[in-house]
Amino acid sequence: MKDTQYPWIKHLVDWGPLIAFFVTFKIGGLMQATAVLIVVTGVLTGLGYFLTRKIQPMPLVTLVVVGIFGGLTLWLQDETFIKMKPTIILGLFAAALVGGLAIGKPPLKFLMGSALELDEAGWRKLTLRFALFFAATAVLNEIIWRTQSTDLWVDFKVFGILVLNVLFMLTQIPLIKRHQLNSPAE
Structure with a gap:
């Protein structure tokens, strides 16, 4: 299947x-x-x-x-660990993306290659931007869980990170359009 x-x-x-x-x-x-x-x-x-x-x-x-x-x-029985989970996941993703760039193999091309067709410069730029976004979101998660209530942190984890992801992806549309291969005829 x-x-x-x-x-x-x-x-x-x-x-x-x-x-x-x-x-x-x-x-x-x-x-x-x-x-x-x-x-x-x-x-x-x-x-x-x-x-x-x-x-x-x-x-x-x-x-x-x-x-x-x-x-x-x-x-x-310590909520610290679950509150650190988004930081760890986002940090791992950022590190994996930077690591892939360092060896000349942008991981986003592997992960999203079937959905997007970009030139190599586009994949590198998009991968770097995602890495920076994940790192910034990880830092933001740390700030929020360490300074705010658990209720606010849960709302941020569920809704805030989602909204940030959508906004970030929308801001990447111009880059994707500039580097897209086989663009539809105008």
Whole structure:
């Protein structure tokens, strides 16, 4: 079975755990939400693998980090670990993108190459911009969880990061258009 037979599974794996975390937090608090996040992330990643016979790199990294930091949160009853999870994931993504650039292989080309056709300069620029965005968002997560209430941090994690991602992606449209290969005829 190919993932094209189940186009909805990517969205379910990406958004299901976040929605479950948010709803459970509002009902039962951070520890219960963390437990639900671990379980739902594992179940949906497993379902995605069962249906498509592959796991994308980002959900796999998320599963590992959620398991480790969520597990530490529950085991030690310390919310610090789950609040650091977005920082760790975003930092890992930023480092992977910079590392790929350093060896001359922009990882975004591998991850998004089927959706976008850009020239090499475009892939390098887009990869660097994503790396900087992920690093800045990781720093912002650190500032917010260390200085604000848990309620505000959860709202930022669920809605703030989403809005920042959408705004960032919209600002990349001109770069993508400038470097796109096989542009439609005008």
